[in-house]
Amino acid sequence: MMSRPSTSQSPPVVASINDVSALFQNAQKYEELSLIGTGAYGTVYKARDLHNGGQIVAMKKVKVALTEDGIPLSTVREIALLRQLEAYRHPNIVRLLDVCHGGQCLERDQQLVLFLVFEHVEQDLDSFLSRAPGPLPESRIRSMSHDIISGVDFLHSHRIVHRDLKPHNLLVTAAGRVKLADFGLAKTYDVEMKLTSVVVTLWYRPPEVLLGARYCSALDVWSAGCVLAQLHTRRPLLPGASDSDQLHRIFRLIGRPPRSEWPDNVSIELDSFPSYPPQDLARILPRIHPHALDLIKGMLVFDPSKRLTAMDCLEHPYFTEEPVA
């Protein structure tokens, strides 16, 4: 059973001076309905917001280890950032409705339990694509692509790297809009986490992460490029079985990079890969709009500094030459 999250008082409280009960809001505010999933960072529940007409929410339980300086600085800053981002109400970012903490257990085990309360979206892109009866119409692909990149661009403009973009944490609303979830403090796992207990999908990982080189926001553009390709085929573009298999698949697709682009300080040698020639992406993505093809090619570039940025993508002719729905 979920411990009762005592709710944060949400100012301004609309209550008359006689309404003392408003003061005792610390009672239970959310009712747990079912488990949605468990990740390395915490658990996600489906719950009912008892104070807002019973709307369904997704509650992410996040455990934070306390330090001798109290709540870690990084956690405090992430909460600040998530709350601040929420004020923008960006259409392609999942709504963070509330933050609560999980009772008084913090003194006992030096652990803080936070509940991040998100809007609940029934479907993710993974299930959306598997349920699609046939190829998605071009207009739908275009608007979904635009949604994804707009969300990424918004995060990047706030100096947030998502680091784990994939169809599983892209939510599809009933109206067909795509929203990014699972970033920042709310992430369920991280690229640096080498956890064997969690099956982390490698399919959307860019080469710099697989090689253990330095990475930056361009990481998300690669992942988004893989997702965009998948919108066309409804199949993952690079379904690798291991780190090494993933790299081989990448180089078979885009060609083995020139020595000049190979990052320094990585333990894997360029020569451990055959000199794959680049493939024509159009053969893998038949019937694709030429602009869409060009965009995806620009996102799947080996050298992160030569990859399109999210902002570049939004200015690509694929989105600018015809109106996006």
Add this chain to the structure above:
Amino acid sequence: MFSTSSQRKFWTFSDENELARLREKHNYFFYARQNSHIDEQQRFTYFLSPDEERQLLKQYELHLKEFCKRFTPPMPKGVVGTAFHYFKRFYLYNSTMDYHPKEILATCVYLACKVEEFNVSIGQFVANIKGDREKASDIILNNELLLMQQLNYHLTIHNPFRPVEGFLIDIKTRCSLANPERLRSGIDEFLEKVFLTDACLLYAPSQIALAAVLHAASKEQENLDSYVTDILFRDAGRDKLAILIEAVRKIRSLVKMVEAPARERVRLIEKKLDKCRNQENNPDSEIYKRRMRELLDEDDVLHVGSSRMSLDTSGVTQVLSPSAS
């Protein structure tokens, strides 16, 4: 950006009456919750009145200013501004009778250090506090989560310091004022005082910044009116200009009215507070100590490491009263 921030949405109030209403409400709530035998007509003979709470908080805002000024290592302005915001926000929704300002003050500064990335350990932090430092750090760490919750996790603060820099750059490039740098001391002095008023709960940081700049200019016998009307607001329309002029006028008059509360009066209020404060939140009270002992007993013997609950509160009062002489 302030215009899309949680600060504007949730923590910028329409006028001083709204602030007064909130404070009165929570002053009343405290009384109502005590189930005291004291008749409502007589309640201020024992409990603090809203005005007494205001006077007390004004005194503690002076303490807060002094504490930050003397802090070693030297504290950036942004930390001070953020701490003031937290302190003011906290007491819009809480009574000083529930949470003693000396405890909340230190916690506000500590949390502001984290959010503004001013890296100080708890040890370094409490080295700035007179009295029992171990107890002080327990109090701060125990209140940290409470404070975050009462701020509704809205931790990102927009301070007027950056807009000030923007105005100075703009004045240097677009205005004929000679040596704008000479405005700095007047600006700093104004901003120090502005945090002793409610201006940051009522006006945008850029409005406060402009009030500071105009105040400093008039101190230098300069007039920047035409810069505001002909350059800054040239294309904004008359109604916007009128709003701004009114805001600047109000902010300047708030600052003009700042005065320290009468010493003797505050002393009496503090004595009254010692009696009427919520003993459950008083670390020196028997009831608090008993509750914490119960919490620890409930817990296991295995509990090792730095106990946040070490209750060696050997009689020292006034620990957190910062070095305000």
